Amino acid sequence: MSDNKPNTLYAQILVTARKLFWRHGIRRVTVEEICREAGVSKMTFYKYFPNKVELAKIVYNNEIEKGIARFREIMHEPDNSPLDKMEKILLLKLEGTNEISREFMSDFYDNQQLGLASWVEKRSIEVWKDILSDFAEAQEQGWFRKDFRPEGMLIMINKLSEIIKDKQLLALYDTPQDVIMELARFFTFGILPREVDSKGKR
Amino acid sequence: MSDNKPNTLYAQILVTARKLFWRHGIRRVTVEEICREAGVSKMTFYKYFPNKVELAKIVYNNEIEKGIARFREIMHEPDNSPLDKMEKILLLKLEGTNEISREFMSDFYDNQQLGLASWVEKRSIEVWKDILSDFAEAQEQGWFRKDFRPEGMLIMINKLSEIIKDKQLLALYDTPQDVIMELARFFTFGILPREVDSKGKR
DNA sequence: TATAAATATACGAAAAGAGTACAATCACAC
DNA sequence: GTGTGATTGTACTCTTTTCGTATATTTATA
Structure with a gap:
């Protein structure tokens, strides 16, 4: 189900989230921001991750x-x-x-x-x-x-x-x-x- | 009115805001956060600054x-x-x-x-x-x-x-x-x- | 003790964010 | 081409956060 290979949307979200979390922490970063940066729709986000905290x-x-x-x-x-x-x-x-x-x-x-x-x-x-x-x-x-x-x-x-x-x-x-x-x-x-x-x- | 000498509350707010804005930008930083970091009440903030954007x-x-x-x-x-x-x-x-x-x-x-x-x-x-x-x-x-x-x-x-x-x-x-x-x-x-x-x- | 400055708390209004529904679109195997 | 599943975009509701203010209380100072 959750394709954790690189170059997948899953991976894209993950590296983007890491980058943003690293700089600003979790609370300052929004799901929509991660999606925008990762070039992915919000629906896709919630397909792979239940929510921001679990992603973190x-x-x-x-x-x-x-x-x-x-x-x-x-x-x-x-x-x-x-x-x-x-x-x-x-x-x-x-x-x-x-x-x-x-x-x-x-x-x-x-x-x-x-x-x-x-x-x-x-x-x-x-x-x-x-x-x-x-x-x-x-x-x-x-x-x-x-x-x-x-x-x-x-x-x-x-x-x-x-x-x-x-x-x-x-x-x-x-x-x-x-x-x-x-x-x-x-x-x-x-x-x-x-x-x-x-x-x-x- | 607005005492812009150092070691005043005004200055404290200013340097704190700069520090936070520098790291995270304006939108990610809240007024209450600036107050907390600067050790100043919210009322004092609004005494010296009309709002966050003007402060920025x-x-x-x-x-x-x-x-x-x-x-x-x-x-x-x-x-x-x-x-x-x-x-x-x-x-x-x-x-x-x-x-x-x-x-x-x-x-x-x-x-x-x-x-x-x-x-x-x-x-x-x-x-x-x-x-x-x-x-x-x-x-x-x-x-x-x-x-x-x-x-x-x-x-x-x-x-x-x-x-x-x-x-x-x-x-x-x-x-x-x-x-x-x-x-x-x-x-x-x-x-x-x-x-x-x-x-x-x- | 009077006066001004600062605080703490609480509050309503506005804005932002979370998560979902659904129709439209894309990519690709057949 | 057609069908299928994955992905997107938009719009929406609900919840949380943030804003800005009002009020009573505390602190410092002359």
């Missing part, structure tokens, strides 16, 4: 899934050293490929009436589990210290991505990439099992 | 005036060589200090009903005259070729500011500033009266 959920889900995919890719790439992985994950954050627009998210949380906040809550627990299992796997393979707790690491990664954007810090280095490399190095060698320490060098 | 006009005017002021400053600074002036004007454009948000402007033009488009039209003719008189003055002082037409130059400056942002061009130079310098040099020496050519060097 789908957009959100797609984005999360894209993030996870990229993340998993990095984690499972065998040629990556732990240092490489750390660097790439931080880069992912920095580039914002993995980041969801503030305008978008604040609408998710503000409109409590719609129950979006609790929905995100539930959804992010699933994602969390997903990512943690990846870390656990990596841990079994000896990528990380046995007693290292992945939960804490995820929180730190988020904190780190804030640090990366810090202007004062940026002023100390030539490029954002340099900051990332520095942080990744600093971070990684505090996590690695001692025997693997040497492997992390590049 | 004031925001627009202020911005234009700020742009003209900076422009005039550059044009009248006696220590500036023509090359310097050109460079600084292009820089002004690049930094976006002088640029008005697209979201904002498109609302001005789209809502034909409100007559904003024609209002902007009228307003920009005045501004145009203003700037052109500055150029004429500069021309009398021998900054430019006698047969040079300032109208064409303004159009070219706008075109140039687009060129500056061109990514392919940026790739050829180390920094945007380099592009500007190059363009300013190129542009200026085609405009100067021949006798002044040497003065333009730096």
